[in-house]
Amino acid sequence: MLASITLLVPPASPSPFLSFSRFSPSISASVSDLVRVTSRRLAWASKTESIATMATEEDECMGSVKAQLAKLFEVSLKVTVPNEPDVEPLIAACTGKFGDYQCNNAMGLWSKIKGKGTQFRGPPAVGEAIKNNLPTSEMIESCSVAGPGFVNVVLSKSWMAKSIQKMLSEGIDTWAPMPPVKKAVVDFSSPNIAKEMHVGHLRSTIIGDTLARMLEFSKVEVLRRNHVGDWGTQFGMLIEFLFEKFPNFEDATETAIGDLQAFYKSSKQRFDADPAFKERAQQAVVRLQGGEDKYRRAWAQICEISRTEFHKVYKRLGVHLEEKGESFYNPYIPGVIEALTNQGLVEESQGARVIFIEGSNIPLIVVKSDGGFNYASTDMAALWYRLNEEKAEWIIYVTDVGQQQHFDMVFKAAKRAGWLPHSDSSYLKASHVGFGLVLGEDGKRFRTRNTEVVRLVDLLDEAKSRSKAALIERGKGEEWTEDEIESTAEAVGYGAVKYADLKNNRLTNYTFNFDQMLNDKGNTAVYLLYAHARICSIIRRSGKDVEELKNKGTLVLGHKDERDLGLHLLQFPEVVEEACTNLLPNVLCDYLYNLSEIFSKFYSNPECKVVGSDMETSRLLLCEATAVVMRKCFNLLGITPIYKI
Ligand SMILES: NC(=[NH2+])NCCC[C@H](N)C(=O)O
Structure with a gap:
């Protein structure tokens, strides 16, 4: 299926998430000129866009209050310590009563420059200079230096009022952040076909949807991926059981089957109890994976019934997802593993083929000892696909914390393969969004009274x-x-x-x-x-x-x-x-x-x-x-x- 595998080259030193919003400024012309020069350097320049386009965009995209202040302080820092060109402004909202925001660079700078023949006599003097070199701006009403050199800023009330009024007339979208990322995948919800969709999946659905919404608001193109578990050996058993229960299996609609989870349970009981059934189920997996029509249709039908159930939940929650289940990536697995093998990353271990990961005592198994693929093989292929075919720059996985180690290993394997840069400080990157358990009143895992799962x-x-x-x-x-x-x-x-x-x-x-x-x-x-x-x-x-x-x-x-x-x-x-x-x-x-x-x-x-x-x-x-x-x-x-x- 894969003719060739193109490996992604990580972008050259992207800059931090700094100029983040189109929240428009009212800084005076001279200052904004200076600011434009510096922020151009700060802009995320790893893409091939021309500087000219970035500059025009920046004219309107000056960022949040914090980002706007950061730009002003950057100008001041350049003048204050010309020999330290890479100092990033450290701006935070004040918690105390001395101002609205503060610049916290003085102490760190002092430890860098002391003993290097500086004219300053300690951090408060550095703070004082940072304050004095600050360009004048309509934003700032007053500035003062406190304690060991914190520069406190009081914002101008009239500037504040004007900014809010501008948002009111131009719309809240003008306050959207602008992360330096164009396309993201959010992999969330992702229940398993014919198994329970449990409260863990509910958490994933709710958290993933919010993250997708925040990114969409920030003008990032988001691929909302439902990575449903629709592949694997359990389907052999389900299909055989379906044939047994419904000789005319096409009649097996949702109403006829009733509860698919109960159906799963009974088929599992049958699988465990009857060796002949087990044998047929194992054959069914082979026939399904070989693409035999009747088996594919039975599989599709089981998936469809589950999907109807999932959709009831999504409809109530108003959550939109696009399904690309595990089966989708199956054809990509051999090519991806071959490429990883050619790079010398895949090794033999106890009959399985694995990727060793630094700092982990277990390797990532990409081909099981019986030659079959597993959850990790699928995730490697899916990550490859998302980076190379979908060209996503940020791939976000929302699952319970129990899967953290799995994703950690997948990401590290991808870094070894050169698909992702080693540092996560830039986009391209993959992130695992883990979450904890939902508990019942008894402090145990949330269940209904009869300890059945919660529908x-x-x-x-x-x-x-x-x-x-x-x-x-x-x-x-x-x-x-x-x-x-x-x-x-x-x-x-x-x-x-x-x-x-x-x-x-x-x-x-x-x-x-x-x-x-x-x-x-x-x-x-x-x-x-x-x-x-x-x-x-x-x-x-x-x-x-x-x-x-x-x-x-x-x-x-x-x-x-x-x-x-x-x-x-x-x-x-x-x-x-x-x-x-x-x-x-x-x-x-x-x-x-x-x-x-x-x-x-x-x-x-x-x-x-x-x-x-x-x-x-x-x-x-x-x-x-x-x-x-x-x-x-x-x-x-x-x-x-x-x-x-
Ligand atoms: N790409 C992924 N592995 N996504 C998460 C899948 C979650 C999995 N189906 C589960 O229920 O635990």
Whole structure:
């Protein structure tokens, strides 16, 4: 199948994820000239695009507040320490009260330059110089040096207000990050045909969808891959059992078979108990892999029945996936293994053919001792395909942490083969997004009462019916149409399941608890969805046309609570960037929760009265900006917003 294998050459030293957003700047002309020169050097220059195109793109793509400040500090660092050209600005949001952002380069720089005949007398002096050499910019109101040389920046209120208003009139997409990657594969969900789709697959589906959404928002082309387990020796047994149960196997529809998992169990029992059946099942695998028509059709039918079941879950979750199952890569395996063998990477070990991996005491088995292929052979072929045929630059795998070692070995083998660069600091790269277990109230693996596996469709239906019951209890049955009740119950119920999963650091285990996740207080989707609906109702109550205000009105961040809210809104681009770069959806959840807390503080302050005050227009704009950013967060988390409660 593979005529030749082209090996990918890793790109030459790509730069960090720095100029990340199209969030537009208002830096003065001279500074922006300087900035353009430096950021051009910083731009990810491993592709063959001309510098000219990159420069025009950059004119509009100046990045998040953090990235914009980084550019200004880069200019200053160049002047401050001309002999240290490779110093990268270290910019962080301040936690203390001395400023909004700080530049943390002074101490590190001092240890580099001391004793080299520098004119500086310690880190505070370096900080002072960094501050003094900072180009003037409309962004910055004031700067000060604190402690051992931290340079604190206070942003200008009018610049902040203008930036938020610009987002309101041009749309939240202007705040999208711009990672230096064009195409990514997100391999997620990926259940196994005829086996249970368990809560682990639910986590993978929810986390993978969010990561895909964040990348899509960032204008990355995402291949949403469902790497279903549709190949392997279990199919021999399933097909034989199908023939036995349904002599006319084409009649074996979903309704006729009923539960495919039960079907799997019975066929396994038959396989274990009857040697003649076992023999036939083994033959069936050979005939299926040999491409015999009847066997292929039976296999396709079993896959189709499973698929129908998976789709019920995807439909409820609103998740879109494109299936390329294990079987798809099967024809590519021999060619890939041959190429790896020709490179001298594949060795014989106890009858199997393996790739040894540095630092691992077990090798990666790519051909089993019986000559068959396995999970790892498929993953090597899939990775090869994704890099060479699909030309993806970032390949992301979302599975439970139990598979970490497997992926670690696959990635290391790919690095040995020269498919991927050794360092993960650049794109091209592969990343494993591991996650912990879902636990039940008893602290053990989540199961239903009779210790059977949990049917995901039932789980989601229960979330919906519980949230529907809560709406009815609150009297919405009389107030709302049936459709409104249904769609709100879905938004809240499914949103609650997703958010309860996403808000935790994905590596930790979490306890599944309906009462907790459907609580309207605390860090839950219900609380956040209601907070958003309340903001919408404030705007409605004002009777003003907010679209009109966006262009005619002026936003002012006069009060401290208004400024705090404005600052948090402006941090959205860098938070998405962080969540996306580190593949951590909980970072976005934390941001969203804090946003609603900061909004409450503003809204409940009598000094910040919105409707009917003389600052009404400005405050309505701030409410609208909050609602817009909240909706984008919901959208990235795969949660449907609600507009009234
Ligand atoms: N390329 C991959 N191996 N993707 C993940 C597949 C997950 C596997 N089917 C499972 O259920 O555990």
